[in-house]
Amino acid sequence: MTGNSSIPKLDNATLSLFKNTNTSIAISVIYMFVTAINLVGNGLSMWILIFRTSPKTASIIFMINLTFTDLALGIALPFQIAYQLQGYNWRLGPKMCSSLTLIFYTNMYCSILTMMAIGIDRYLGIVRPMLFRQIRKKKSMAVIGCLLMWGLVLCVLYPLMTTDLTFEFPELGITTCFDMLKKDMLPSTAAWAAFLFSMVFILFLFPFCVTTFCYVSVIRKLAKDFKTAQKDRAIRLAVIVLLVFTLCFAPNNILLLTHSVLRLFYKKSVYMAYKLSLCFSCLNSCIDPFIYYFASKDFRQKLRQIMNLHSLSSGDSMKMEHKESMYSAHCTFEGQERQHSKVYLMPGTSQRRESETT
Template structure:
């Protein structure tokens, strides 16, 4: 949102004065915060202390959990901001930090899910060709560092700009709800900033991730591994759900809103603000990705919540063993009874 205090559009002003919308957004953030901290706190404990060895997939999951926990720690500040009627009281630097955490979580999550998808693609579709590369933990660590570097370089303007905005007529100071046009030097810089966020950090990873999971499902369908195929389909469904429900609306509306505001003086800010809430839901869905992506994580989680750690196939084998053992005991018993009978002398008739 670009503008100054004397030229704020009616859509933005109505949002700031809409108490019901503010409460609804705050409630969503509170629910997300609770689920985020509980689910990702447990996930982080399992991934760090209970999962070994630390495979590249596990390292990617730790990176994803770290960004989710950072978001969970930042959301209470956003909740307080909403309850105070969009009045930010913590200063410009804190506003920049909170905004950076929001968008870093989104785009690091996008890139990390792409990395997990690529790792599964190489491991299932090309298991021999890339076996040595996938085993190196250093490759996963370097990939995570490059992800953070790329995201922070794109979001650099958010770190160097005062994102607070004084609205005297409402007696509030907003945080990243009204952006100044001079945040970037010209329209070309704004276009490059938005292109990098929407296309480089979202659309390209989304296409790569979709390709990887479709290829994995096709490969497993050819190999007729029913259980593994079902799990891969569930994982693909959850990942694509996170992209379409959490990331796509926010990025599409951000691009649309900015273009409308820059060139047509129109606004769809209310829709964009609500999409920002849904973008936080990814931190609640990520633990499900770990469950379907890591066999070790599933095993440890089942142990912790006292669920049966055997798979359905193992359970059937166990039942078959018990049935065979029972039949064997019965057969042995019958043999013993037969031997007893045979030892009794037969009576002869006169």
């Protein structure tokens, strides 16, 4: 993954990745699937959270923050798809490469921290409702929390913003984007270790432990309650969040740590496995709308209203058509009955007989 700034040196794992077209196509297909689900699901979620959900509680603000990062990833992924399909040849320049790489990793780690914040908010609301009641009511605390998340992530990922992440490899005739980093990106091996370990431990492992504690505490608290519906939703939410951590985030960060240690100290690599885990980490943006559904009662109600709107409209129109057809048949029957009664009336008695008929 790293090489000298002037003489490119690829390990066998990275070289085989660049030459393996099947892997490139498989990763591109996954990214296409994620992009489609991401833009539809999170676009609808953003519209509901901003325009249809009120009041804007702390949880809603955290969800808006999470949706924003997911949509940014959905917009950036098509560029990554084009890069993969062109044989790992980046043609959009160093600045675009740095921007899209930053979006990619910011989405992952802001998602992790935001899920932790939602878990803490639910913990305070269910396990410690009286002690932190006033804090949870302040929207400014949620906004400050989101700003602190972004600040922390950007501080850790600062080297990605200030470095040319493209790398020309003449032997294959390609220019890579973040697949091969220069050793002089950071001044020393210790700086590399601090950068990579902070990503794994500060931005993943610590939030994972906090989130697990919060949701386990919530489930234990609700297990003593008779409100089974609330308990079931809380359990489903906990399962979904932990599923996102274990299936989307954990493999990528564990492989990042493994690859970094092997590359920095043993000159070995597991880069192909890391690359595959990186594309699976994007699946979190498809699962996040389910988190909103179970975490927010207001979001559930608004989504159900939207989903039932078409069927209700169709049902109402069918009822109106049925009423109109019944009314038309009734009028036709009355007209025929009146016309039939007039046929048998004698001259001079039409007025009296007609009044009797009607």
